[in-house]
Amino acid sequence: MLRIIVPLALASLLPNAILHAQTPFQSIAQVGYAAKCDCGEAVCGCEDSCSEAACGISDPAADCDSMCDDGCDSMGGGLGCFDTSKKGCGLFSNCGDDPLSLFGCTPCGLTVSGWAQIGYHSKGSDFRFNSFPNNVQLQQAWLSIDKAIDTSEGFDVGGHIDYIYGTDGPDTQAFGTDNGHWDQSFDNGGNYGSAIPQAYVEMGYGDLSVKVGHFYTIIGWEVVTAPDNFFYSHAYTMYNSEPFTHTGALATLAVGDNASVFGGYTLGWDSGYEDNGDNFIGGISSALCDDITATYATVFGRFVERTQERGYMHSLVFDVTVTENLQYILQSDVLATENASGAAERESIGVNQYWIYSINDCLSAGARFEWWNNLDSATGNRADVYDLTLGCNVTPHSNVIVRPEIRWDWDPDQLGVNQNDDKNQTTFGIDTIVLF
Template sequence: MPRDPRLRLVRQDPGTPDLSVPAADRALGAGEPPTGAIGQPVPPDPTVPGAAGVGGRDPFGAGTSPGSPDLAVPAADRGIGGGEPTTETAATEAAEDEADKADEPKRLQDLLGFEDSPVKIYGWIQNSYTGNTNGRGKSGENFGVNPNHKANWWMGNQYYIVVENPLEQDDTVNFGFRVDNLFGHDWQFNYMQGLFNDAFPLNKPGYDLAQLYGEVHLPFLTEGGLDIKGGRFYTLAGYEQVPAIARPLLSTPYMFNYGQPFTHTGVMTTLHLTDKINLYNGAINGWDRWINERYLWGYMGGFSWTSQDDKTTLAMTAVWGPNQFPSFLPASQQIYPTGYVNIPTLAGLRNPGYWRNDRTLFTWVGTHKWNDRLTQVMETDQAWERSIPGLGSGGANGAPRDATWFSYGNWFLYELSPKLTGVWRSEVFWDPQGARTQKIVNGQFVGDRFYEMTLGMIYKPIPNLWIRPEARYDWSQYHNAYTDDTRKSQLTLAVDAIILW
């Protein structure tokens, strides 16, 4: 039985997070966390077709359909891995949601007759094309635009497969696991140092083991209990996430690609303090790195809060710890993690400053549901790092330098119809020392402010198909950064298609 019989779980499709909540609570999977908290869907308004999410309709207009994330909350509260409802609750939900089944994506597992299996297998396919009005240039890069970073190219971004046994949020001790397999061009977007180094050619399809963790639900301490997971998992920080279905647009903002981690390896706890407040605490071995070395441990934690009327959410995440490397990386490596300066003369040598190369990041994400159709999301990030080797001299002699970076982003999601949602994103990303974007002028790293505004939409002609066109304009304030550093702005026109299965 649920801990509070007044709380009714809303059925969600495996693999489709609620994009109206913070990343950690988006329920990226078949899990169904308790109703009420961020990322734990509130009961839908039965008078509104497709009602779901925070205070009204699902911003994607997909109703309670599995695979339709609620983008109205921060990433930390989208419940990645989530929780499975009790048998009795699931039966109740099945009866209540029978009328909505026509709007739900048809999952391959269900069509094969395994819908009742405790182990869920599901995923999606995402392809995209991005055109740059400046042309391809010599490098063919859309600087700042990720993961669709190739100009005038078709990309097979994500062929994504999830295998999981989600937790049940009830009064029993129970165990779960999750494995995310990312095939396609986005493997290098989600790159983790030490895992498959140089295994796949750049800009070609490859593979990334995006998540690999086990977890346990303990019905102790509070009414909602405590969840513990260990392994590799997506970060709690920020609003947008790596999985294509966990963000409202094809492209991601600068703050996501340059300012935040993608994944961590470690242990994370979620304490459901109340039905409106979650507390997060955990130990991680840094940003985007595997367990190939004995990395120093750091900390990630924070909280998420939902208002009594379920229309407003707030999430804060703090990440701290050493984030350079015990030894300088090979000079010939094809990808270097963002924030690492390649110093060929020191390749392979021990880094004497590793212990003091600590990095601190704070992210704040607030959302508000203005009415049944309009949701606003705001995010602000602040970060600093000490003694980054090579930053002070363009990598020539490894001179260290401290660095800071800041960002602010704003999203509006407006449901035009049950099948069509409009999206507007605007952002400023300030990289004073050039540590994150790593632009070099006359042999020196230079800082800059980068801006982008993106107008797009999510169109769902049928529940299993998403089509997302977007027009994005980027510009830099001080230096040429686009089209091989020859221009200070660029306009990209892009579209992606996602098939849920």
């Protein structure tokens, strides 16, 4: 009973709507944290989040007051408490609430941040993430250290490293190889473990930047990091047909104000600093108009060294602002690989649709509908699997997100894709994310 009471009590205190997942397609000319404060000191000494340096305005008191009117205490629509225009000097801070910041301003443009995610779900998946049902669990205890690059004045060097502990740890490791290298041996027993899903150096000049090291994939819309997803659970497409991480080099070139082009080379899928294959990774993201952004990302080549699996996959994502409060995302994935003998290894097609409606700054509702068609390489059969997920994000404070959801999975082909060969299942889940 205590296992259920504790997370539900935490949930009663918690979350706000994140209207879209964080993607790797960000502007190259990023400004470092200390540079935004512009305090001219080794340690950022901004007096408060509504200082002129933080807001970038000549009358900070008046304009920051107007910004506060749209915060979490307001019931108006908008992007919610994670709107970056409301961030001040303190980490994750905005003019609406007074969020907790464990690290505050740090020297040399470093940002230290993280979160703790506690969750419960009634049934598990056959694949990665949410595979430890009927247990209140620490899924992600996450710590990040980031030095964003600022190329506004020429060449700059930065970097990023992530550490995770929890039941999502083993699923975030470099599991593409089975030799225990990099972070694959960081298991702790009882479904818990650690991982270092990112560790890279980034260099940039003008509109060009290059990551070298271990980094997240650019494939798909859903991501590993919990606060950057609207839903608690993941789509079949994300956790079964897409890579999570790569090791290699990835260049990003900003083309004008509305497009970015990506290209690079990586050592296969989900591997640490060792050879797990050879593949190209790249794509393009562009604003087709004011309300529609399209992103095409692809990986092709050799994905897994030990099986000589090679092939092609891509994701195509359309992000549409339907109204001021309604966002629609359409994603299509195609994966086709073969083994060393030329036989089909993996073939799948996925179509995901998301509708996310911002009711106010503290509450958003969403729906996800997925069709995933997958080839069983052992039998040659194909299965059509569907899932419908309804959920909401509640954010009573800018440090807290609560994500209750109900999910229905069904397999009309009755091939036992779901856990325990149950072709249909209904799952309730809820998690709480506390940012710091």
